[in-house]
Amino acid sequence: xxxxxxxxxxxxxxxxxxxxxxxxxxxxxxxxxxxxxxxxxxxxxxxxxxxxxxxxxxxxxxxxxxxxxxxxxxxxxxxxxxxxxxxxxxxxxxxxxxxxxxxxxxxxxxxxxxxxxxxxxxxxxxxxxxxxxxxxxxxxxxxxxxxxxxxxxxxxxxxxxxxxxxxxxxxxxxxxxxxxxxxxxxxxxxxxxxxxxxxxxxxxxxxxxxxxxxxxxxxxxxxxxxxxxxxxxxxxxxxxxxxxxxxxxxxxxxxxxxxxxxxxxxxxxxxxxxxxxxxxxxxxxxxxxxxxxxxxxxxxxxxxxxxxxxxxxxxxxxxxxxxxxxxxxxxxxxxxxxxxxxxxxxxxxxxxxxxxxxxxxxxxxxxxxxxxxxxxxxxxxxxxxxxxxxxxxxxxxxxxxxxxxxxxxxxxxxxxxxxxxxxxxxxxxxxxxxxxxxxxxxxxxxxxxxxxxxxxxxxxxxxxxxxxxxxxxxxxxxxxxxxxxxxxxxxxxxxxx
DNA sequence: TCCAGCG
Numbered sequence: 153x154x155x156x157x158x159x160x161x162x163x164x165x166x167x168x169x170x171x172x173x174x175x176x177x178x179x180x181x182x183x184x185x186x187x188x189x190x191x192x193x194x195x196x197x198x199x200x201x202x203x204x205x206x207x208x209x210x211x212x213x214x215x216x217x218x219x220x221x222x223x224x225x226x227x228x229x230x231x232x233x234x235x236x237x238x239x240x241x242x243x244x245x246x247x248x249x250x251x252x253x254x255x256x257x258x259x260x261x262x263x264x265x266x267x268x269x270x271x272x273x274x275x276x277x278x279x280x281x282x283x284x285x286x287x288x289x290x291x292x293x294x295x296x297x298x299x300x301x302x303x304x305x306x307x308x309x310x311x312x313x314x315x316x317x318x319x320x321x322x323x324x325x326x327x328x329x330x331x332x333x334x335x336x337x338x339x340x341x342x343x344x345x346x347x348x349x350x351x352x353x354x355x356x357x358x359x360x361x362x363x364x365x366x367x368x369x370x371x372x373x374x375x376x377x378x379x380x381x382x383x384x385x386x387x388x389x390x391x392x393x394x395x396x397x398x399x400x401x402x403x404x405x406x407x408x409x410x411x412x413x414x415x416x417x418x419x420x421x422x423x424x425x426x427x428x429x430x431x432x433x434x435x436x437x438x439x440x441x442x443x444x445x446x447x448x449x450x451x452x453x454x455x456x457x458x459x460x461x462x463x464x465x466x467x468x469x470x471x472x473x474x475x476x477x478x479x480x481x482x483x484x485x486x487x488x489x490x491x492x493x494x495x496x497x498x499x500x501x502x503x504x505x506x507x508x509x510x511x512x513x514x515x516x517x518x519x520x521x522x523x524x525x526x527x528x529x530x531x532x533x534x535x536x537x538x539x540x541x542x543x544x545x546x547x548x549x550x551x552x553x554x555x556x557x558x559x560x561x562x563x564x565x566x567x568x569x570x571x572x573x574x575x576x577x578x579x580x581x582x583x584x585x586x587x588x589x590x591x592x593x594x595x596x597x598x599x600x601x602x603x604x605x606x607x608x609x610x611x612x613x614x615x616x617x618x619x620x621x622x623x624x625x626x627x628x629x630x631x632x633x634x635x636x637x638x639x640x641x642x643x644x645x646x647x648x649x
Numbered sequence: 650t651c652c653a654g655c656g
Contacts, residue, residue, distance in 0.1 A: 323653060351656075376655035402653085409654065503651065526653060552652045575651050585652085 232274065233453040235285055240277040240452075243268050249276055251307055254341040259303075262340050269296035271454075272303075278452045279304040284393070284428040286451030288400065288444050290436050293463060293591025294598075297432045298559075301396045302335045304430060308394050309369040311343045315388055320372040320396040321403055321416065325350040325530070326537055327557040331398060332372045349373020349381055353531035360384045375403075375412035382419050390423045399556045400431035401440045401584065404447075407575065434461065434591060435584040459623040461587055466594035467645035470604045470615055471629045478632065479569060479605050480513045486638045487567060487603070488519055492546040494647040495564040499549045500589050502570035507549050510569060521547035524554065556588045564600040564647055566593045571604060571614045579613045583621050601645035603629070 234240065243249050245267055246259050259265045268276060271291035278287050279300065291297050305318040322328040332348045339346075345368040352358070360380060366387050371378070381387035395417070402408040420427055429451070431444060436455065445453065462468070473479050483499065491497040501507055504525040511523045522545045524536045539545045541560060548554075552572070572585035593600025604626070606612055619626050629637045642648040 325654090351654095354656095357656075374654055380655070412654070555652085573651085578650095582652095 232455075234278075235450055235452050236283075238281060238283070238285065240274075240281060242273045243276050244273065249280055249307075251303075252342065254343075255303070255306055255339070257341045258306075258338045262337050263299075265299070269299070271295050271297060272300050274454065275300045275452075276303060279428075279430060280307060284308075286429040286431075286448045287453075288431040288436075288448045288451060289454045290433060290456045291454070292456065292461065293434045293588065294559075294595040295434075296596070297434075298331060298334050298398075298557075299338070301398070301430050301432055302331065302338055305370050305394055305396065306335065306339045306342060306344055308428075309344060311369060313369065313391065314367040315391045316347075316366055316368060316371050317391050318370045318394040318396070319378065319389075319392055319416070319420070320370070320398060321375055321378060321409075321413065322372065322398045323374070323402050323409060323556060324526075324553050325374055325533065326554065327398060328373050329534075329537075330557065330559060335370060335372065344369050346370040346372060349377040349387070351377055351530060353534070354529050355531065360386065375409050375416065379412060379415055379419075382416065388423075389420045392420050392424045393427045394430065395420060395427050396430045397432065399433050400444070401433040401436045402556065404431070404444060405440050435587055437584055458583075458621065462622050462624050463591065463594050463600075465597055465646075466590055466600040466602060467641070468590060468602045468604065468624070468626045469629050469641050470606050470626050471632050472612075473605050473607045473632050475607065479607065480510070480517075482605065482632055483510075483567065483569075484514065484517050484519060486632075486635065487565070488547070489635075490638060490642055490648070491565045494642065495546075496540070496543070496560065496562045497547045497565040497567065498554065498558075498563055498589075498592050499547065499567040499569050500555065500572075501549060501551060502573070504551055506570065507551060510549050519547075521545065521549060523549045525551040526553050552585055552589075554592065555585050558592055559595055560592070561595045561598065563595070564593050564598060566590055566600070566602045568602065568604045571606070571611055573614065579610045579617075581614045581618050581621070583618060586618055587622075599646040601642060601647055603641075 246256055246265070251259075271289065275287060275289050278285065289297070289300065301320065305320065309317040320331060322331060328348055328350050332346050335346050347366050347368040347370070349371050350373050361384070363386050365385070366381065371387060378387065382389060397403045397413065403413050404410050429448065431448065436444065441455070471482065473482060487497060499510065501510055504527050507523045507525045511521065514521055522536050522539060524533060528536075536548070540548050543562060566589055568589065572582040572589065574580040574582045590602045593602060604615060606615055615626065629641050631637050639648060
């Protein structure tokens with residue numbers, strides 16, 4: 153599945169076969185520990201590091217102490233493995249990437265980007281340099297992953313060809329729409345068009361047979377609709393040269409979208425003979441990473457240590473709450489009072505039903521907030537997102553439908569009304585979901601705060617495990633009834649005065 | 650006991 157653009161065509165393996173293959177001896181050809189100022193990339197240093205990373209060739213395969221890391225004073229560590237003999241030079245400017253003038257204009261004038269962020273500087277040359285190798289890239293929440301693959305899609309498709317050439321698969325409709333919006337802005341001057349493959353609102357429904365074939369160069373969507381379009385020959389895949397998985401760990405997880413993802417891979421494999429695959433996420437747990445590195449064996453890899461993954465600018469807190477009704481009280485008296493003053497708030501709950509329960513409890517108190525979850529009609533989902541993005545609503549109650557990728561700069565407060573638990577377990581945290589949820593605050597290095605509402609011993613067990621996993625002690629708000637305690641916490645987080 | 654994703 154690698155090497156769509158390469159001349160050599162090694163063993164043709166289907167995506168599905170790879171899963172069953174025995175342990176890949178992933179040879180760490182190089183690795184680097186590189187600097188990270190999350191907002192300002194130390195690009196010159198990266199240039200050297202990328203070079204070193206392609207030259208160094210340790211023989212052992214991630215042995216006892218793992219691949220060697222380059223020396224760096226900064227606190228963040230990124231581990232990169234390059235494949236084959238390609239030497240990549242980190243891009244200190246967008247101009248270095250030989251992008252079209254139209255695309256550069258979009259980046260500078262429309263997006264207001266002056267230079268690549270760190271993850272962009274490293275991955276963009278890997279994405280854009282032939283032979284086009286697969287890439288799995290992990291980077292912090294809010295670090296600019298979307299730009300990486302959107303830029304990749306925009307620069308690899310031919311605007312004069314009226315047929316899909318790049319597909320991006322997302323776990324939720326909101327994310328697909330958001331990514332499309334970014335692509336349209338960035339590609340404003342390129343003439344490239346994009347279709348969003350998500351189910352229509354009730355009122356817009358037309359039978360698939362009456363739908364015209366897609367002629368846009370890029371298609372971004374959710375797995376079900378993409379499969380439907382492909383199956384009904386409305387989305388030709390023979391010219392697809394780039395396949396992007398956003399939130400890739402979830403798209404490839406067994407209890408996520410793996411089956412759908414494999415299906416789409418196979419369809420493209422059959423008609424286009426494979427293509428370049430890009431996998432992006434802030435999280436890759438060991439199990440998924442293991443699967444992914446077997447699949448993307450011949451590609452480039454960038455991973456971040458889990459201890460380095462929590463955002464420093466986002467302060468996490470835990471609050472002991474005596475019972476469920478007290479949770480409502482906390483939200484009413486503390487979160488509403490302070491929260492909406494400092495910005496926007498997302499309250500995460502476990503089930504669709506609990507979004508309604510929490511909403512009703514707060515409605516009775518005459519507080520305005522809105523609710524989103526997957527069983528709402530598409531038009532309702534869009535309306536609620538729009539109102540929130542416009543800043544019309546300040547507080548949004550949500551299931552994990554918004555846990556990943558949702559990008560709203562004004563969100564600087566996240567409430568875990570329910571702690572994220574792995575499905576089928578009682579007290580096993582879903583570490584990835586936790587990290588994604590808190591990443592909704594503090595977009596692009598902004599300040600933010602998270603309150604974990606803990607009720608009972610199980611919640612505390614879960615919280616402790618999360619602290620251990622990320623090696624990060626979460627301070628406690630002493631008294632849930634104390635206005636001062638919350639005020640202090642928000643001040644410490646830099647959100648108040 | 651899910652959360653997403655498919656009429």
